[in-house]
Every structure is written in C-alpha cells, then in structure tokens.
Amino acid sequence: MRTVASRVRRVRSRQHAEALRAEAAAVLAPMGLRLSEAKTQVVHIDEGFDFLGWHIQRPRKRGTDRNTVHTCSKNALASIVDQVRAIAGRSKHRHLSDLPRQLNGVLRGWCAYFRHGVSAAAFGCLEEHSWHRVTRWLRKRPIRVPWASLFGCCLPGKRLAENGILLFQPRRFW
Known part of the structure; x- marks a missing residue:
C-alpha cells in the first residue's frame, strides 16, 4: 500500500x-x-543528474540515516585526469621545478571548485593519479633516475619537492 x-x-x-x-x-x-x-x-533527485560538473543526487550514506547530496561528476574527474596526463606527459619541461609549477595551478583551481561537495574520494583519486604521472615523468627523463634516489631526494613522503616548490596535494586541501 x-x-x-x-x-x-x-x-x-x-x-x-x-x-x-x-x-x-x-x-x-x-x-x-x-x-x-x-x-x-x-528527473527525480534519487536518480541524479549532472549540472556544471556536479553530479547532484540524494543517495543514502552507508551505515547512517544521512543523505549525501552532491559530488563531482565522472566527466569532471576524467577531464582533470586528462589535463594532468597532458601536462605530466609533455617532454618540454626542462627542469623538475617547471612541472609542479604548472600542475599546481590546474590542481588548485579544480579542487577549489569542487571542495564544497562530497569530493574526498575524488581528491584522493586525483592525488594518486598526479603523483604516479609525475614519478613516471621523472623515470622517463634521459638521466633515468633509479627509484632509490628518486625517493631519497625528490619524493620524501610521496611529496614532490624541488627548489622549495611542493606538488599540490588535493587530499589535504579538502
């Protein structure tokens, strides 16, 4: 009934x-x-819809009686992943300090737009992807940096640091 x-x-x-x-x-x-x-x-809000990069939906949060309302859409996450791939895949970066300088602006802008939603999982995914792309870029340099020295000098604690410039970490932004 x-x-x-x-x-x-x-x-x-x-x-x-x-x-x-x-x-x-x-x-x-x-x-x-x-x-x-x-x-x-x-559409009904339980079905959800995409609007300006947000996926607005009202699913019930697991284990609670609360509902979440909005997250970033899959297309928005795919577009920032493509941008990171394009920036970290270019061979025109002469020095290591150029790469985080370009990536930081893109990552900060995207995270500032999506920080108001339920985006912790997306930020974590983006951080892992950007870290892997940067380490891959470093490994493909003509010098062929070995992993041991890579972790010792450039990536202490999975943070890219060169000349005082740190790679932006989206998880800590949220």
Whole structure:
C-alpha cells in the first residue's frame, strides 16, 4: 500500500515539474531565450543528474540515516585526469621545478571548485593519479633516475619537492 502511495506522489510531482518547466519556458520566451529540449529534463533527485560538473543526487550514506547530496561528476574527474596526463606527459619541461609549477595551478583551481561537495574520494583519486604521472615523468627523463634516489631526494613522503616548490596535494586541501 505504501509503495502505491509513493508512486502516486511521484506521478503528481512529475506532472507538477513538467508544468513548471512549461511555465519557465513561457517566461523565458519574451526575453529571446528558450529551454533546450536535449539538455532540459525532469528527473527525480534519487536518480541524479549532472549540472556544471556536479553530479547532484540524494543517495543514502552507508551505515547512517544521512543523505549525501552532491559530488563531482565522472566527466569532471576524467577531464582533470586528462589535463594532468597532458601536462605530466609533455617532454618540454626542462627542469623538475617547471612541472609542479604548472600542475599546481590546474590542481588548485579544480579542487577549489569542487571542495564544497562530497569530493574526498575524488581528491584522493586525483592525488594518486598526479603523483604516479609525475614519478613516471621523472623515470622517463634521459638521466633515468633509479627509484632509490628518486625517493631519497625528490619524493620524501610521496611529496614532490624541488627548489622549495611542493606538488599540490588535493587530499589535504579538502
């Protein structure tokens, strides 16, 4: 009986949302604006949707009665991973201090945008990926730095340090 009542409420809510969508389109029309049929959709918050790099959804947090609301979308995480790959994969970096200088700006900007959501897992993934890309870049240098000296001089505690410039760590930002 309870599921039937919730379905009826959802149908009424959907009809109400569709009516509001039509009303919004009518308000925007005199201004010369229109809603895109391909981009505008009516979904329930439990299903979730992507908006400006955020995945907005209301899943229940495991082991609690709390709900989480928003996280970064998979496309946003994939785009920053591609940017890190592009920066750390270039061979035009002459010195080690150039690499963290370029990466830090990109990582800080992305993390500042997504710090307001439930993004700890994404920040951890991004930190691991950037660290692996930088160590890979170091290993592919013409000098061919061995792992032992790499950890001793450049990466104490998994932090890239060169001339006082540290590689940004997204996990600590959050």
